[in-house]
Amino acid sequence: MTDDAGVSPAPVLPAEVLDGATAAPGAPLAVVVLPGRGVGLAAGGRRWSVPGPPADLLAAVERAVRPRWVWWSAHAAVGGLVPGVHLARCHDLAAVHRLLHGGVRDDAAAVWAAAAGLPEPAGGRRRAEALHGTGLLDLDGTGEAPLDAQGQLSPAWSDGRVLDDGAPPGEQLARAAEFAALALRAAQAQARAVAALPEHRGTPVGAPLPVQTAQAESAAALLAVELEAVGLPLDRRTAEGIVGAAVGPRPRDAADEVRLRAARDAPVTAEFGGPLDLRNPAQVLHALRGLGFDVPDTRAWRLERLAGAHPAVAALLRWRKAERLATTYGYGWLDRHVAGDGRLRGAWSSADAAAGRMTAQAGLHNLPAELRPAVAAEDGHVLVRADLGQVEPRVLAAVSRDAGLVAATTDDDLYAPVAAALAADRATAKIAVLAAMYGQTSGAAGEALRRMEEAYPTALAHLRAAEAAGREGRDVRTYGGRLLRLADAAASGADAAFAARGRFARNAVVQGAAAELFKAWAATVRAGLAGTGGRIVLCLHDELLLHVPTADAGAAVDLLHGALAQTAHRWAAGSGVRFVAEVAVVQRWSQAK
DNA sequence: TGCGCTACGTA
DNA sequence: CGTACGTAGCGCAG
Structure with a gap:
């Protein structure tokens, strides 16, 4: 199939969508995106297939009706897209499913089954990679009905195979609209389940309504997609300077790397007085016992109190610290995760499986304090850092x-x-x-x-x-x-x-609960930044980092405080509990506090 | 190649 | 003190 996107006409949106008669502002509008090809939409018992660039279509609908976007997940819907417009409201089926049902599964099949009151389907989350190269799976995907005899969502629909199986574009767009209609039904069922959640035990007055949590969690899922696209501004020269000071110059090739590694190890093993693989905890433990230290393991906090007792222990601890920078946060890490535009990017999840905190890959959540001077505002911008105190x-x-x-x-x-x-x-x-x-x-x-x-x-x-x-x-x-x-x-x-x-x-x-408060705060801040050049660039459990044009710094500070007051008022209404945020405008992350 | 263990960075 | 996460190197099983 050849790509004719280059000559496709400007998108024509259905009048019912544009005039708002079907989708009033804030009313649910389900969307399934076919990357590069178009979107399927569903609202109020109607559905539409619309060819065209998805980012443009989403922007046009957002401007026209400001719907509550319903999608199977923000990642599936807008991951990889950069809509030029702020999408204000959404209902994220995967995020609300995690809220309602906990656990680790949030694939469309599991979401659909729970919404429909069916048992959790077998199979678990399917990994797209595993499906490639078999050939057989394409056969059972095409033409398959979305729901089986038990009412379960078929695997081929759940993992998106039917939307990308080489069928004619018109057929795939029709399926996208059908899938959007199913999303809308699932969202309605979820909304009923959310509304039926029992009041929070012990706090009949002033607890957040579960529907508010659902909205904040949905917004956080969209924010997670945006964080991944935007990235954290990182000054690569400063970062390389910090790494270089700790572990030496960048190796020229593999052999050089081996040589430099040996050079880092040699003085430390010499302190121990014999050959020793410092990266093998069992050998290190044995060597420490040889020096008379009867320790159960070689963890740093245990060895720190022994650092004064023998120079080998101090040398080992120094080596460990440098080695962490050389391996996890060294040149390789910079090369893998920092793009040419100086942004550190990694995948984000809006809720971990345990208590619902946000997580991030690529070291975004465990960047050593040592490297924080490298997180720096770009020209004409500042960083605004805010963290919740004693949250x-x-x-x-x-x-x-x-x-x-x-x-x-x-x-x-x-x-x-x-x-x-x-x-x-x-x-x-x-x-x-x-x-x-x-x-x-x-x-x-x-x-x-x-x-x-x-x-x-x-x-x-x-x-x-x-x-x-x-x-x-x-x-x-x-x-x-x-x-x-x-x-x-x-x-x-x-x-x-x-x-x-x-x-x-x-x-x-x-x-x-702290994670929920934080996400509600972040969602309010995100809304307040709409239409400005400011962006949230990092979420760190109780800390928000904003990258904003210098002229907007004062407004961003006010926004952070105001959003917290507003969120706390809704979240702990009438409780008398006070939440506080410390806010600082800086050039580098390390300068705050 | 995949997995458990050890270790360590962040909150 | 405790919980949670992600990442990396090693040894071992397959």
């Missing part, structure tokens, strides 16, 4: 409505009033709060924890209830309504496994 204890106050802890959130430093309540110093108070939230098992905070129980009984009871659910294998929902699946995970297990599930659940109700 987890404040979230605990919101979700538990513990009166004492709520009162403590009015302080800029929450740990100050907590310390007063516990009659302890600030450091002890902080350890006690963290120990309560994370289920610490060893004893450093013992007495302070007991006093936490007296000072904040409602918060502690909330955490204990979550832990009990985890131990007993009962599912739990976060404050915003996300299902934390604990039942199947606890099906088999020893005592240690039950304890692990308990600690996980205790932590997940706080970490998960």
